[in-house]
Amino acid sequence: MLTELQLRNFRCFEALRVRFAPRYNFFLGQNGQGKTSILEAACVLLRLQSQRSSTLAPLVRLGEKSFGVAGRCHDHWLEFRYSSLRRKLAFDQVEQRSAAEYLQIGRVVSLANSDSELVRGGSEFRRRFLDFLGTQLEASYRATLRAYERALRSRNALLKSPQSKLRELAAYNPPLLEHGAKLSALRASLLHRLAPFASDAHREISGSQETLTLKCAPGNAADFAEDLARSHAQELRLRQTVVGPHRDDITLLVDDRAAGPFASEGQQRTVALALKIAQARVFEREQGAAPLLLIDDIFGELDPERRNRLLRALPAHAQKLVTATSMTWQKEQIDGPTFELVGGTLRAR
Numbered sequence: 001m002l003t004e005l006q007l008r009n010f011r012c013f014e015a016l017r018v019r020f021a022p023r024y025n026f027f028l029g030q031n032g033q034g035k036t037s038i039l040e041a042a043c044v045l046l047r048l049q050s051q052r053s054s055t056l057a058p059l060v061r062l063g064e065k066s067f068g069v070a071g072r073c074h075d076h077w078l079e080f081r082y083s084s085l086r087r088k089l090a091f092d093q094v095e096q097r098s099a100a101e102y103l104q105i106g107r108v109v110s111l112a113n114s115d116s117e118l119v120r121g122g123s124e125f126r127r128r129f130l131d132f133l134g135t136q137l138e139a140s141y142r143a144t145l146r147a148y149e150r151a152l153r154s155r156n157a158l159l160k161s162p163q164s165k166l167r168e169l170a171a172y173n174p175p176l177l178e179h180g181a182k183l184s185a186l187r188a189s190l191l192h193r194l195a196p197f198a199s200d201a202h203r204e205i206s207g208s209q210e211t212l213t214l215k216c217a218p219g220n221a222a223d224f225a226e227d228l229a230r231s232h233a234q235e236l237r238l239r240q241t242v243v244g245p246h247r248d249d250i251t252l253l254v255d256d257r258a259a260g261p262f263a264s265e266g267q268q269r270t271v272a273l274a275l276k277i278a279q280a281r282v283f284e285r286e287q288g289a290a291p292l293l294l295i296d297d298i299f300g301e302l303d304p305e306r307r308n309r310l311l312r313a314l315p316a317h318a319q320k321l322v323t324a325t326s327m328t329w330q331k332e333q334i335d336g337p338t339f340e341l342v343g344g345t346l347r348a349r
């Protein structure tokens with residue numbers, strides 16, 4: 001549980017300190033008041049990455065050079081400082097060289113309307129979804145992902161260099177193949193564990209008998225080495241590696257039809273919610289504890305029936321940070337402290 005969060009020069013906040021309750025915590029405010037930024041700060045503190053931005057530079061308050069987040073989670077004090085030149089981590093006041101121990105403390109699942117990109121968007125959204133879960137579940141996932149990305153970057157850099165250097169390409173294949181095979185295996189296993197939870201959650205939220213199925217759509221053939229060799233002419237033409245886990249995807253089927261092109265917007269949203277609830281349930285099952293849920297602008301936009309079904313589907317014991325522009329729906333349903341955000345200041349209601 002995250003009991004306290006402190007921000008400095010983070011997005012629109014110069015300084016902010018919030019204490020959280022164990023279950024629901026509500027953040028209420030008009031657009032642009034900093035609601036999502038508070039959820040983002042919690043995500044950055046626990047996972048060292050943002051749920052909405054692939055880089056951390058935009059999180060630094062305009063006109064400043066660095067931001068800091070700190071807080072107490074499961075009785076440990078975590079601190080992270082970021083500037084374009086360096087990152088500093090401290091765990092229980094001790095500065096850390098590696099993030100390994102620090103990242104053991106908190107787990108996060110984020111639910112937002114932009115999740116519909118998981119269904120509608122390109123494959124990178126679905127890879128990011130898997131990797132966000134995988135890196136939180138297994139230390140080897142993060143190491144493998146990084147090693148593969150490094151191997152891919154070097155190989156692609158070589159493919160872009162002058163013709164004469166291309167003779168060296170063979171030397172760049174073994175690391176790509178080795179880390180690629182490991183990453184594929186980790187992702188396939190993860191998807192296999194997620195799939196039943198996703199299809200249960202989908203049935204609960206949609207209130208229908210439609211079945212959501214998740215299938216691996218690997219970015220390379222089963223024999224990666226052979227596939228790489230086969231793609232050589234194409235990669236020379238495009239000057240980049242064209243097969244491999246960086247092209248992995250997940251096929252989402254609702255009653256055997258592809259969810260992307262065929263589903264209505266409401267159905268797409270249900271699939272996206274089911275995927276996120278499945279993430280939370282994998283944590284509960286495999287780690288015996290629910291993750292921190294960041295629920296951004298979702299409840300207010302659902303009709304009452306679907307809102308109730310979603311509320312029932314969320315892990316009951318999870319701590320939740322919920323944002324909304326209006327809370328007329330909340331009163332009779334859920335208990336928890338409500339904070340109001342106006343112009344970068346936070347008021348308890």
Ligand SMILES: Nc1ncnc2c1ncn2[C@@H]1O[C@H](COP(=O)(O)OP(=O)(O)O)[C@@H](O)[C@H]1O
Nearest residue numbers: 011012031032033034035036037058060061062
């Ligand atoms: N790096 C930054 N420095 C200063 N202000 C920022 C920065 N990034 C975003 N903002 C501003 O912070 C405000 C709050 O954004 P956000 O948390 O997304 O609001 P909400 O979720 O309440 O709509 C916005 O007005 C945005 O323009």
Ligand SMILES: [Mg+2]
Nearest residue numbers: 035036037297
């Ligand atoms: Mg927002």
